[in-house]
Amino acid sequence: MGHLKTADFPDQGTRGETSANSPAPKSRAWLWILILAVVAAGVWYYRSRSTSQAQDTSTAAAKGRSGSGQGGFVVPVVVAPAQRGDLPVYFNGLGTVTAFNTVTVHSRVDGQLISVAFTEGQFVHAGDLLAQIDPRPFQVQLEQAQGQLAKDQAQRTDAEVNYGRFKLLFNEGVIPQQQLDTQGALVGQFDGAIRSDQGQIDNAKLQLTYSRITAPISGRIGLRLVDAGNIVHATDTNGLLVITQLQPISVIFSLPQDQLPQVVAKLRAGAPLPVEAYDRDDTTKLATGKLATIDNQIDLTTGTYKLKSIFNNEDNSLFPNQFVNVHLLVDTKRNLIVIPAAAIQRGPQGTYVYAVAKDSVTKDTTAKIYAVTIAQTTGDSVGLSAGLNPNDLVVIDGQDKLQDGTKINPSTASGTNAAGRSSAAQPAARTVPPSAKSPSAQPGGSPR
Numbered sequence: 001m002g003h004l005k006t007a008d009f010p011d012q013g014t015r016g017e018t019s020a021n022s023p024a025p026k027s028r029a030w031l032w033i034l035i036l037a038v039v040a041a042g043v044w045y046y047r048s049r050s051t052s053q054a055q056d057t058s059t060a061a062a063k064g065r066s067g068s069g070q071g072g073f074v075v076p077v078v079v080a081p082a083q084r085g086d087l088p089v090y091f092n093g094l095g096t097v098t099a100f101n102t103v104t105v106h107s108r109v110d111g112q113l114i115s116v117a118f119t120e121g122q123f124v125h126a127g128d129l130l131a132q133i134d135p136r137p138f139q140v141q142l143e144q145a146q147g148q149l150a151k152d153q154a155q156r157t158d159a160e161v162n163y164g165r166f167k168l169l170f171n172e173g174v175i176p177q178q179q180l181d182t183q184g185a186l187v188g189q190f191d192g193a194i195r196s197d198q199g200q201i202d203n204a205k206l207q208l209t210y211s212r213i214t215a216p217i218s219g220r221i222g223l224r225l226v227d228a229g230n231i232v233h234a235t236d237t238n239g240l241l242v243i244t245q246l247q248p249i250s251v252i253f254s255l256p257q258d259q260l261p262q263v264v265a266k267l268r269a270g271a272p273l274p275v276e277a278y279d280r281d282d283t284t285k286l287a288t289g290k291l292a293t294i295d296n297q298i299d300l301t302t303g304t305y306k307l308k309s310i311f312n313n314e315d316n317s318l319f320p321n322q323f324v325n326v327h328l329l330v331d332t333k334r335n336l337i338v339i340p341a342a343a344i345q346r347g348p349q350g351t352y353v354y355a356v357a358k359d360s361v362t363k364d365t366t367a368k369i370y371a372v373t374i375a376q377t378t379g380d381s382v383g384l385s386a387g388l389n390p391n392d393l394v395v396i397d398g399q400d401k402l403q404d405g406t407k408i409n410p411s412t413a414s415g416t417n418a419a420g421r422s423s424a425a426q427p428a429a430r431t432v433p434p435s436a437k438s439p440s441a442q443p444g445g446s447p448r
Helices: 008-019 023-069 137-173 177-208 257-268 418-427
Strands: 076-083 083-099 102-105 109-117 129-132 212-214 220-221 239-245 251-254 272-276 285-299 305-312 323-340 345-347 350-359 365-371 373-379 381-386 393-397 409-413 430-432
Touching: 083 305, 083 373, 129 177, 177 212, 239 393, 251 257, 251 285, 257 272, 257 285, 257 305, 257 323, 272 305, 305 323, 365 409, 381 409, 393 409
Parallel strands: 076 409, 350 430
Antiparallel strands: 076 393, 083 251, 083 323, 102 239, 109 129, 129 212, 220 239, 251 305, 272 285, 272 323, 285 305, 323 381, 345 350, 350 365, 350 393, 373 381
């Protein structure tokens, strides 16, 4: 047969070459299939894990909501009792303490200041000696005036005797009428001179009195303006000292013009209006007085009117030009339910409070929402006209963790033990059946 050459079978050589190269495309296909499978598995694992985490989060949130409501989770809160009482109505304004009288003491005569009889800051009464001016020049003037008076009195006596003689001579026709009248006029001149001398004497005595400088009013002395040894004059502008009356003392304050009718009505009725003065921080009460009067016009630039109040200031707690916060008592709201202002919450449907209630089924102490109506707010107290009863316990701290029906552990602000707080909270707790939870009492579902 002989050997066969490859060239004699060209088709077979081509097929053999194709068969040798055919495994390469198949291996690349399987590689791509493997990569896609790994990617699909990764996507499936990621989605499964995300779904599981979301479910766990939802379950935990549901458990948390269940626990905060009827579950075992109990929220500690601070409570305070509601009480029936009265609340005052105050008008608050800014005021300045003003002295009733302020006197700058001047010398009324010229001379040397030889002594000072007061100390700075001393309280003096009207008539007390403050300083002494050298009185000797005025004593000399007094003696001179007295000597002139004696001289004129002696001359008048002589003129009067001569006038008597002239009358006799005139009656006998010895002297004419003119000479008699002249002698009578001379007697009158000496009468005038005597009166002038007496005036000089009184003036000298007055200068002596003025040389003793006394307090014109009762009050507190300020800083000394002149020292002993200086020559003082009646025309000096600064004066010797300043006296400020502190008892009683007044406070001038302003209020908005919208509050004027109510104040005027009280004044016309003759009702006394108490006034309280507080410090700059409006926390410490300094003094208590009464309203004296109001100004006769409203300030156009501020829309306010001025009022004047009087304080006895027996303890000198008020000082002239001191800034104070003034509380004017104009009325009193009677028979309100009074609770701390910290208990008031506000939501879309108005004001409400969390009150301590006792579930009739589970016997658990829970927080219950009650809508309230505010009638008056004074300081840290709020007066309610509707919504609560006396002795109800309201939550004043911890409301941010509460919903309607949340289990709570109430405690009072006094810090008593837990057992005592729980027992004390039970008598005032309201018993709320499940059917009593109406949606209308829950502003927004879960108010914050």
